[in-house]
Amino acid sequence: LKKKASAWEKEASDVKLAAVLGAGIMGGGVAFQSALKGTPIVMKDINQDGIKLGLNEAKKLLSKRVAKGKMDAGQMGDVLNNITPTLNYGDFKSVDLVVEAVVENPKVKDAVLRETEDAVREDTILTSNTSTISINLLAKNLKRPENFCGMHFFNPVHMMPLVEVIRGEKTSDRAIATTVAYAKAMGKTPIVVNDCPGFLVNRVLFPYFGGFAALLRDGADFQKIDKVMEKFGWPMGPAYLLDVVGMDTAKHANEVMAEGFPDRMKADFKSGIDVMFENNRYGQKNDKGFYKYE
Numbered sequence: 001l002k003k004k005a006s007a008w009e010k011e012a013s014d015v016k017l018a019a020v021l022g023a024g025i026m027g028g029g030v031a032f033q034s035a036l037k038g039t040p041i042v043m044k045d046i047n048q049d050g051i052k053l054g055l056n057e058a059k060k061l062l063s064k065r066v067a068k069g070k071m072d073a074g075q076m077g078d079v080l081n082n083i084t085p086t087l088n089y090g091d092f093k094s095v096d097l098v099v100e101a102v103v104e105n106p107k108v109k110d111a112v113l114r115e116t117e118d119a120v121r122e123d124t125i126l127t128s129n130t131s132t133i134s135i136n137l138l139a140k141n142l143k144r145p146e147n148f149c150g151m152h153f154f155n156p157v158h159m160m161p162l163v164e165v166i167r168g169e170k171t172s173d174r175a176i177a178t179t180v181a182y183a184k185a186m187g188k189t190p191i192v193v194n195d196c197p198g199f200l201v202n203r204v205l206f207p208y209f210g211g212f213a214a215l216l217r218d219g220a221d222f223q224k225i226d227k228v229m230e231k232f233g234w235p236m237g238p239a240y241l242l243d244v245v246g247m248d249t250a251k252h253a254n255e256v257m258a259e260g261f262p263d264r265m266k267a268d269f270k271s272g273i274d275v276m277f278e279n280n281r282y283g284q285k286n287d288k289g290f291y292k293y294e
């Protein structure tokens with residue numbers, strides 16, 4: 001087993017300057033984690049409000065660390081100085097690796113990746129944090145698909161150790177090696193997987209949600225299932241986990257899995273995810289899902 005990296009320890013990586021596109025939940029998290037672990041990062045969004053949200057989230061997380069005595073105000077300032085917010089591609093010629101984390105829409109991602117490719121150097125690695133879109137599909141319109149791969153973080157980025165590095169058909173070994181090294185420098189545990197619907201984690205997770213949905217159909221009580229899974233040793237049960245993921249995100253991923261693996265993943269009944277979604281119960285993001293959060 002790999003030893004745990006301490007807060008200020010940094011593994012070697014060729015990525016001296018990174019960039020993240022989108023300062024939302026995931027982009028803000030990637031910027032925070034990169035800055036915390038010592039790799040400066042440019043954080044680009046299309047609107048100032050997005051940037052503000054991303055920076056405020058980083059400040060909140062850092063203030064908590066200061067309050068707990070894990071760092072002092074000077075170190076907090078150093079971490080924040082590692083994040084350069086921007087609305088344009090001005091500094092991108094100095095960037096070694098880009099993490100695209102804009103909205104989960106193939107057309108938007110395609111356009112953003114292509115304009116980024118024009119803004120960076122020829123040897124810059126481009127990655128996408130997509131949860132469900134094929135890496136081969138996103139690579140299709142790129143001039144340098146060999147420099148492109150998936151870099152799939154989990155939410156919340158600062159807490160979840162795993163990162164899926166997804167190899168497309170044309171991805172080079174250099175792109176994979178650079179992305180793996182950057183993930184390690186961020187204190188994460190990267191795994192390299194091939195491109196397929198759900199990559200690896202969602203191929204395990206969504207059959208589990210499918211089993212949970214079948215139990216609900218058979219009349220089981222979701223709170224009891226959650227309690228059993230907690231007793232089993234998992235940090236939370238499936239209902240609570242779905243509330244954390246968000247019903248809209250889960251519904252979309254479920255559909256992608258059913259389309260990709262119809263023999264295993266297509267259900268002949270309406271799942272609990274669909275029922276929650278239809279009743280506007282999206283989970284923690286709107287304070288009501290399986291549970292209420294008021």
Ligand code: NAD
Pocket residue numbers: 021022023024025026027044045046047050101102103104105108112129130131132152153154155245249
């Ligand atoms: P979000 O809506 O919180 O953030 C998206 C951000 O992208 C917004 O700030 C928006 O202003 C910005 N944006 C839109 N177009 C842009 C452009 N052209 N250039 C720069 N910025 C632009 O979304 P999110 O939840 O952070 O998801 C981002 C990506 O991460 C998606 O692909 C999603 O599937 C993936 N993902 C999300 C989660 C999750 O749990 N939220 C987990 C893993 C992966």
